[in-house]
Amino acid sequence: LLEFISLVDFLDAILHFLPRAISAALLVLLGGLGARFLAATVAALARSVNIAYSRLLAALVEYVLLAFLVIIAISLLGIDTTVLTTSFTILLAALGLAIALSFGFGSQEAARNIIAGYYIRRHFSPAQELRFGEYEGRFQATSGMYTTVEITDERGQTRLLSIPNTVFLRQIIMGGPAGSAPSSAEVTGPRVGGPSSPSTAETPPPSPSDADEASE
Numbered sequence: 547l548l549e550f551i552s553l554v555d556f557l558d559a560i561l562h563f564l565p566r567a568i569s570a571a572l573l574v575l576l577g578g579l580g581a582r583f584l585a586a587t588v589a590a591l592a593r594s595v596n597i598a599y600s601r602l603l604a605a606l607v608e609y610v611l612l613a614f615l616v617i618i619a620i621s622l623l624g625i626d627t628t629v630l631t632t633s634f635t636i637l638l639a640a641l642g643l644a645i646a647l648s649f650g651f652g653s654q655e656a657a658r659n660i661i662a663g664y665y666i667r668r669h670f671s672p673a674q675e676l677r678f679g680e681y682e683g684r685f686q687a688t689s690g691m692y693t694t695v696e697i698t699d700e701r702g703q704t705r706l707l708s709i710p711n712t713v714f715l716r717q718i719i720m721g722g723p724a725g726s727a728p729s730s731a732e733v734t735g736p737r738v739g740g741p742s743s744p745s746t747a748e749t750p751p752p753s754p755s756d757a758d759e760a761s762e
Contacts, residue, residue, distance in 0.1 A: 570619035581611035662711035
């Protein structure tokens with residue numbers, strides 16, 4: 547009889563544990579798929595702004611989410627995860643601070659290019675003629691980091707030139723009125739080798755000595 551009671555208790559414990567085990571397994575499985583999708587999204591966004599370590603950032607996001615899901619799954623099994631949760635929270639906070647500092651000091655140029663791209667989109671429209679340095683061409687488009695200009699080289703061939711947004715903004719519209727598009731003269735400037743307007747020198751008025759000589 548005692549052995550039968552022990553067997554019943556064992557089966558009852560299994561029946562109570564099995565739903566929690568299934569829930570934990572489904573959480574890890576579905577959460578892992580979601581973490582992978584989110585990591586791929588982060589990698590695509592990082593590549594769109596030309597972040598060199600986009601894969602590392604995506605892997606970091608995926609592993610952090612997986613670790614968080616594992617902790618939740620362990621707690622669903624009825625195991626106390628207080629110490630594990632506290633340790634993971636401290637580690638995650640330290641890691642987040644390190645990432646924030648690295649982005650703050652390491653991606654300043656990317657942030658400047660993104661902001662410059664916003665102003666370029668306000669000031670320029672596709673096919674607008676402009677002059678950039680020694681090149682003359684047409685504005686095509688701007689992205690998160692670069693502006694594309696269609697130029698004609700010295701051999702008469704048309705090609706696309708990609709310019710960092712900050713460099714393009716300094717060379718083209720710096721010094722123009724704020725909030726208004728630059729005029730054609732401000733953008734294109736004089737053509738290389740174009741005709742120059744003749745200069746007219748003003749005739750100075752005659753001096754008193756010259757007037758006396760003329761009267762004599």
